[in-house]
Amino acid sequence: MKDLIQKLINEAENEIKSSLTLASLEELRIKYLGRKGSFTNIMQNLKSVRSEEKPAIGQALNAAKNELEQHLTTKQKTLEEEVLKQQLSDDSFDTTRPGTHYETGHIHPLSQVQKEVEEIFSQMGFAIQDGPEIESEYYNFEALNVPKDHPARDMQDTFFLADKSHDHHGRMVLRTQTSPVQIRTMEKFGAPLRVIVPGRVFRYEATDASHDSTFYQVEGLLIDKNISLANLKGVMTEFLTRLFKKETKVRFRPGYFPFVEPGIELDMWCLLCSGMGCRVCKHTGWMEFMGAGMVHANVLKAGGIDPEVYQGWAFGFGLTRLVMMKYGIDDIRLLMGGDLRFLEQFS
Numbered sequence: 001m002k003d004l005i006q007k008l009i010n011e012a013e014n015e016i017k018s019s020l021t022l023a024s025l026e027e028l029r030i031k032y033l034g035r036k037g038s039f040t041n042i043m044q045n046l047k048s049v050r051s052e053e054k055p056a057i058g059q060a061l062n063a064a065k066n067e068l069e070q071h072l073t074t075k076q077k078t079l080e081e082e083v084l085k086q087q088l089s090d091d092s093f094d095t096t097r098p099g100t101h102y103e104t105g106h107i108h109p110l111s112q113v114q115k116e117v118e119e120i121f122s123q124m125g126f127a128i129q130d131g132p133e134i135e136s137e138y139y140n141f142e143a144l145n146v147p148k149d150h151p152a153r154d155m156q157d158t159f160f161l162a163d164k165s166h167d168h169h170g171r172m173v174l175r176t177q178t179s180p181v182q183i184r185t186m187e188k189f190g191a192p193l194r195v196i197v198p199g200r201v202f203r204y205e206a207t208d209a210s211h212d213s214t215f216y217q218v219e220g221l222l223i224d225k226n227i228s229l230a231n232l233k234g235v236m237t238e239f240l241t242r243l244f245k246k247e248t249k250v251r252f253r254p255g256y257f258p259f260v261e262p263g264i265e266l267d268m269w270c271l272l273c274s275g276m277g278c279r280v281c282k283h284t285g286w287m288e289f290m291g292a293g294m295v296h297a298n299v300l301k302a303g304g305i306d307p308e309v310y311q312g313w314a315f316g317f318g319l320t321r322l323v324m325m326k327y328g329i330d331d332i333r334l335l336m337g338g339d340l341r342f343l344e345q346f347s
């Protein structure tokens with residue numbers, strides 16, 4: 001019996017060795033190990049073997065089967081590798097063909113300009129702060145010296161959240177300005193302070209070429225001892241000159257915001273004509289840029305800062321409007337519209 005097994009193994013090994021294709025190898029697997037294969041046959045013949053010889057022969061048979069299986073697997077791997085090599089060296093495989101082209105995206109123009117703004121202010125020692133887009137009426141209005149029922153609340157039409165679970169901080173709103181972060185940073189860090197706050201704001205307004213219900217602002221806040229609007233003029237002239245990479249001038253006009261006293265509007269030199277007067281600036285030489293002013297004593301108090309010791313200024317400009325000015329975009333809706341034909345011009 002043992003001889004028979006050995007003979008079978010030798011025969012199988014020879015056949016495996018000379019097998020040239022995966023298909024013929026599979027045939028061999030069936031021939032020797034299949035349901036009706038040679039080894040299965042011998043197993044069945046085991047019945048006729050004397051019982052004291054059974055264990056030894058059984059063992060030999062199993063060892064032989066394992067050996068055979070191993071041979072088959074090794075050979076299979078070799079053949080598979082050969083097939084692969086064959087495919088790779090096949091003439092029809094052109095290694096010089098260009099690969100699949102994947103589109104790469106780029107940063108949105110709003111984010112690009114926001115980054116430039118952040119870099120310039122960082123270089124001037126301003127920290128960059130963040131605040132929630134869903135705010136309480138307290139932070140968005142009250143703490144900024146806009147009491148309930150004050151007509152100044154109508155300056156910024158507001159989205160109110162349906163959620164009625166409000167506390168002493170009033171109802172929840174989508175912030176209409178980045179100014180609430182003035183209060184939050186004063187509460188958090190105290191004086192002195194030097195921060196900018198880029199962020200998204202919301203107004204309940206009809207949409208047209210220059211109004212959108214969602215846009216971006218940058219708030220600025222500087223608090224220290226002996227601060228005046230002269231410092232603001234210097235900082236903004238420097239900022240705009242660095243941003244537009246050409247000499248820029250700014251001017252102040254009186255303006256009203258409840259959270260500053262005195263309040264101002266800041267104009268900058270027309271980007272196109274540098275003060276000479278052209279169609280874009282309606283021949284004035286100036287372009288409206290932002291609201292600003294000395295932080296109102298009530299606002300400092302709301303932020304926990306003593307107005308007898310510290311004073312400072314704040315400003316807020318539209319980042320969205322800045323991007324429009326920088327690239328000559330005449331419709332605000334293009335910026336958030338997601339139209340790739342528009343966006344791809346800024347890569």
Ligand code: PHE
Nearest residue numbers: 177179257291292314315316
């Ligand atoms: N928050 C004001 C606005 O949205 C801008 C502003 C900020 C004005 C800070 C003065 C000081 O219009």
